[in-house]
Amino acid sequence: MGREPMTQVVARHLRDAIQSGELEPGARVGQESVATELGVSRIPVREALRQLESEGLVVIVPNSGAKVAVLDFEECAEIYKMRERLEPLAFAESVGRLTDEQKDDITRLRLELEAQTGHAQAYLEGDRRFHLACYAGVATPRMLKMIVDFWNTTQRYRRILIGTFSDEDYDLNNFEHRLIAEAALNGWGRRGEDLIRMHIERSRFRLSHHQDLFNR
Amino acid sequence: MGREPMTQVVARHLRDAIQSGELEPGARVGQESVATELGVSRIPVREALRQLESEGLVVIVPNSGAKVAVLDFEECAEIYKMRERLEPLAFAESVGRLTDEQKDDITRLRLELEAQTGHAQAYLEGDRRFHLACYAGVATPRMLKMIVDFWNTTQRYRRILIGTFSDEDYDLNNFEHRLIAEAALNGWGRRGEDLIRMHIERSRFRLSHHQDLFNR
DNA sequence: TCGCTCAAGATTGGATCCAATATGGCCAAG
DNA sequence: CTTGGCCATATTGGATCCAATCTTGAGCGA
Missing domain, CATH: 1.20.120.530 (GntR ligand-binding domain-like)
Structure with a gap:
């Protein structure tokens, strides 16, 4: 039985942080900061961010970064x-x-x-x-x-x-x-x-x- | 004006391949094969696959690979x-x-x-x-x-x-x-x-x- | 013949490194 | 004082490399 991919761990972590209000809408989510905080490389963070984007929780702007989605x-x-x-x-x-x-x-x-x-x-x-x-x-x-x-x-x-x-x-x-x-x-x-x-x-x-x- | 990220190019390519029927449901989508075919590394392929998964076009099994989604x-x-x-x-x-x-x-x-x-x-x-x-x-x-x-x-x-x-x-x-x-x-x-x-x-x-x- | 074990190969997951791009501050011109 | 342009810096995008896991098939025994 294999271990759980880091991507999923990171995704859950960010999901919780967003829903708990720890990360407010509009807040920047830097790959590097998340990576160091969780002790992983940026790769799983990037994939997690893509996943969260598809869920509507963050918005990714190419070459700029990810932000927590803001709903008007x-x-x-x-x-x-x-x-x-x-x-x-x-x-x-x-x-x-x-x-x-x-x-x-x-x-x-x-x-x-x-x-x-x-x-x-x-x-x-x-x-x-x-x-x-x-x-x-x-x-x-x-x-x-x-x-x-x-x-x-x-x-x-x-x-x-x-x-x-x-x-x-x-x-x-x-x-x-x-x-x-x-x-x-x-x-x-x-x-x-x-x-x-x-x-x-x-x-x-x-x-x-x-x-x-x-x-x- | 910045160039378009490779991830999007790969995603579009695979999307078209799936919809055109070139890739049939259940067909395995290997990262390596797609990468070499498009002349890119596996990184953008992986991110594209995650995106397609969120769109319901492929199914990713951890440590195993991606397959074109099959609908019963x-x-x-x-x-x-x-x-x-x-x-x-x-x-x-x-x-x-x-x-x-x-x-x-x-x-x-x-x-x-x-x-x-x-x-x-x-x-x-x-x-x-x-x-x-x-x-x-x-x-x-x-x-x-x-x-x-x-x-x-x-x-x-x-x-x-x-x-x-x-x-x-x-x-x-x-x-x-x-x-x-x-x-x-x-x-x-x-x-x-x-x-x-x-x-x-x-x-x-x-x-x-x-x-x-x-x-x- | 069928099923199981196990090792070699293939493939994915992740880390590190380099290149490309955007961000932000500074300076100069209006 | 504001505004536009320019350069240094920080951050993301992508490539390469290594580790971990799954798959496959040969060999063995029932």
């Missing part, structure tokens, strides 16, 4: 619109193939998430886990990867947005999750599609109400 | 289902921002395409150009790239499928294109969405009728 409001909204189309499909494909364990996961994650109400950071992580659990039945990894990439590229901005949540915002979110979970557990594909679309759509509307968060 | 029927159908969701969105976002030149392109490409009726290879190319022209108004490149990647990964399989077209299949296709073009030229977003979804859906149905083409 329009781009962010566009991603939400794509999610509104793709995630209902993922739900429909997932429902019906969910094992009992996976259904239990959905319920468990939903309850854990509700328990984190008000704690922005933990809620963010839990929210992600819950939604992805709903798509656990998707057979082809391609669609799942696209969705995960969407979540990753917007994670940084959802964190900002969730800071503006009122108690009622949390409640509404939790309630929508309960409806979605119900649909998943009962195999209601079509109903789940609508719920998920509306769920994401509401997030997008909220996003457009806080458009100012993108200016700076 | 399920994966191919899944991509079509995603297209059925995303391309209507792209149409809706594009329509309304189309310039007069872009509208002329749509008409011109549609007529050129009809003139190629019966010529599988040329029809394939024209079909692609026509559809992409309908999305020319999309502002954010991210969605467009995803759609192009979908077309690229399935190009090889559409070629097989188009070989089974009867005269009536061509006619139906051309007629649907006329309806789509009409919607684009008149800015009928919602109508265009439905037409495109049904257009792709019909292709997917045809695909499932020729499922045997995937067995070998």
Whole structure:
């Protein structure tokens, strides 16, 4: 059994750094600095950066370097619109193939998430886990990867947005999750599609109400 | 003005080779052979392969090598289902921002395409150009790239499928294109969405009728 | 004949080195 | 004071070389 390629290690490291906010959008990501920090040569760093670029996390300018991707409001909204189309499909494909364990996961994650109400950071992580659990039945990894990439590229901005949540915002979110979970557990594909679309759509509307968060 | 990075040159070369059918699905893509063929070192080849992997054109197995991606029927159908969701969105976002030149392109490409009726290879190319022209108004490149990647990964399989077209299949296709073009030229977003979804859906149905083409 | 072991060859992964390009500061001209 | 051009420096892009891993096929034994 072979060791894991350094490229993957570097990619994961940078991915985490970007999503945790350690590397802010627009921040320069120098090959040399990353290489020395992780004790590897620049080669795996370069390949990792290409991978992250394809995931939408960084932007590479030839002969200039890589920077953490910056999303303006329009781009962010566009991603939400794509999610509104793709995630209902993922739900429909997932429902019906969910094992009992996976259904239990959905319920468990939903309850854990509700328990984190008000704690922005933990809620963010839990929210992600819950939604992805709903798509656990998707057979082809391609669609799942696209969705995960969407979540990753917007994670940084959802964190900002969730800071503006009122108690009622949390409640509404939790309630929508309960409806979605119900649909998943009962195999209601079509109903789940609508719920998920509306769920994401509401997030997008909220996003457009806080458009100012993108200016700076 | 700087020269274009070798990585991009290699990537384009391999992309063309894969789409033209020169490299068949499952074919091994050795770094060394590509490098010597193009007169470059293996470094840009490796980076190009990573890029193509992110586009879904090749599959890289660590320490083993890269192979042209093979799609089974399920994966191919899944991509079509995603297209059925995303391309209507792209149409809706594009329509309304189309310039007069872009509208002329749509008409011109549609007529050129009809003139190629019966010529599988040329029809394939024209079909692609026509559809992409309908999305020319999309502002954010991210969605467009995803759609192009979908077309690229399935190009090889559409070629097989188009070989089974009867005269009536061509006619139906051309007629649907006329309806789509009409919607684009008149800015009928919602109508265009439905037409495109049904257009792709019909292709997917045809695909499932020729499922045997995937067995070998 | 079939399956297993193991070593030689081939191929990929990574490090180091050199060339090409962009960045940033400095100086001079307007 | 601003702006344009120029050169030193830092950083990326690519080539070459070495190490690690996988693949292949011959040999052996059941």
